[in-house]
Amino acid sequence: MEKTPITAEQMRHYDSYTINQIGIPSLVLMERAALAVRDEILNAFPLYLDHVVVVAGSGNNGGDGLDVARLLHIAGVKVTILNVGNPDHASTEHQVQEKICQYYQIPEKTDLSALKQASLIVDAMFGIGIDRPVTGAYADAIATINESDALVVAVDMPSGINTDTGAIMGTAVKADATVTFAFNKVGLTKADGAKYAGRIVIADDMGTYAVDD
Ligand SMILES: NC(=O)C1=CN([C@@H]2O[C@H](COP(=O)(O)OP(=O)(O)OC[C@H]3O[C@@H](n4cnc5c(N)ncnc54)[C@H](O)[C@@H]3O)[C@@H](O)[C@H]2O)[C@@H](O)CC1
């Protein structure tokens, strides 16, 4: 398995190959990604589980976050979801995960004050889909996260860090740990990305397969 860090475009290519050629559904990859994040949180940060706040965007990185929220809830952890994204823009997978969280009646908030009670924050606003500087409510959430003394675990990428260059796009989450999926990302190995990522965990057993073309 290729071990060198990859770019967002390569990741998207491997994801779509895995989903469309091999036939592993996107939601299966999402579940395996979320299981890796859950395992890292339960295994590495057992003393920070008093109240986990998952900060979710409206794309598949947010979908991962909602999946992690459900898995932690089932594990008996107190979890609150802070939705920052616009629900009208929610991706298909995000909508599926949202419905499951509603089944489990996991509290959902939109007010940033929810972050004040967090012992651990899961950053699931943006992953490899970031394509412009962060502004508005997302930027406010990032500022509040960075001011918090909660432990911060980033899903796939610290939100705001460019996947390919490691540059801060306007503003970015400073994470204690980043669980990135399938392969390391170039943006986690250089520039500010290497600093903002914290300890990097590569979840390389999550079902996405590299193709050599
Ligand atoms: N099937 C798949 O493709 C899988 C994807 N996964 C997750 O999906 C993520 C990629 O998901 P998406 O492609 O939905 O993208 P993201 O969830 O990273 O971003 C969501 C959306 O935010 C918008 N956006 C970008 N920059 C913005 C900004 N500065 N301000 C406001 N909005 C902005 C873009 O339209 C983007 O589609 C990965 O990082 C990973 O976490 C994983 O679940 C593994 C499986």
Ligand SMILES: [K+]
């Ligand atoms: K993220």
